[in-house]
Amino acid sequence: MTKKLSVVVSVYNEELGLRQFYEHTTPILKETSQRTGWDYELIFVNDGSRDGSLDLLKEFASQDEKVAVVNFAANRGHEAAMIAGIDYSTGDGVVCMDADLQHPPESIPAIIEKFDEGYDVVSMIRTARADAGIFKRITSVAFYKVMNALSGKTKFENNSSDFFAISRRVALILKRDYRERVRFLRGYVQNVGFKKTTLEFEASARVAGESNYNLRALVKLSLNAICNFSDVPLKMGIYAGVFSLLLAFILIIYSIVQYFLGTAPNGYSTLIVVLCFMFGVLFIILGFISEYLAIIFAEVKNRPIYIVDSIITKDGEELK
Missing domain, CATH: 3.90.550.10 (Spore Coat Polysaccharide Biosynthesis Protein SpsA; Chain A)
Structure with a gap:
């Protein structure tokens, strides 16, 4: 044949x-x-x-x-x-x-x-x-x-x-x-x-x-690939939370030591750095969650x- x-x-x-x-x-x-x-x-x-x-x-x-x-x-x-x-x-x-x-x-x-x-x-x-x-x-x-x-x-x-x-x-x-x-x-x-x-x-x-593949299309394709074959981005919140707790613990110890040494650090600078870092991580995680939700939404519509x-x-x- x-x-x-x-x-x-x-x-x-x-x-x-x-x-x-x-x-x-x-x-x-x-x-x-x-x-x-x-x-x-x-x-x-x-x-x-x-x-x-x-x-x-x-x-x-x-x-x-x-x-x-x-x-x-x-x-x-x-x-x-x-x-x-x-x-x-x-x-x-x-x-x-x-x-x-x-x-x-x-x-x-x-x-x-x-x-x-x-x-x-x-x-x-x-x-x-x-x-x-x-x-x-x-x-x-x-x-x-x-x-x-x-x-x-x-x-x-x-x-x-x-x-x-x-x-x-x-x-x-x-x-x-x-x-x-x-x-x-x-x-x-x-x-x-x-x-x-x-x-x-x-x-x-x-x-x-x-x-016909511009930068935007390539980024979208990359996100589709990651979200189709990995659940690691969904777990980023856990990793970020553990890291934040460790960072907070280190900063507390550092602040206590500096206080007893009489050279307490400027709280505003430290606070701004930590907040910017945490909000950056948070928005990345939310972005991935939104991407997964968009995929679920597309599947539910069943078009x-x-x-x-x-x-x-x-x-x-x-x-x-």
Whole structure:
């Protein structure tokens, strides 16, 4: 029986580089299919693009039976787009990647080899990034160190990305069981278990346009990741309370000693420093609690992760 690879591509305002991605990726998929015997499908998920991306995707689908387009009714975010692509995939293996060619399609043959070797999860590790400045590199290293320190049993590969591959059974588990509204998909991929491996790649510069991940989006993604995989922030109040008691005890002893030595410290300065410190800790804790409450609120509302407007293939457009 012929195996099939599903390549899931999230698209949001990628009009300038989308044709280049398609024309670069399709020959690689065809050649790989001929050499390995794996059939393929190319699933584009249009995440509410406001430019001409959808028109290009319709063009690709109209001339290529291997292309399917999942068209969202509105922008739902990169994570939701990848989940939708996994949900609609039919392959024995699923590769998730971006449309800007920073995730090289040349890695696909190596991914298929790992599937043939029996691996269920292939994490793609970025060894270099053409457009990464010193700030991005430092924050990336810091993020994974913090995540691994807080996440308990779930461990994350340094410099892992949204470029990954999963087997059919992992895709079905994600479709059936991992349906949180606030998500960190690359964390779920690590959390499911099964046989895992890694492959390395170098991220090229974007072929066109700018990244849709600004600093605010990256901070939000980091908070989602921490709150999805760790309860340590909820316990910060206990740690802060113990630290405060110890600090207060030390200050009391210090004040008593200074009093008997006749050099009592200025109480206002000490009080202001302690209050500023404690209020800072308190607001950080409240911020994390608010984040957890927001996640709970999103789950209780039980709204759909995404809403599909239409499915577009060579046979035409099917409204949902």
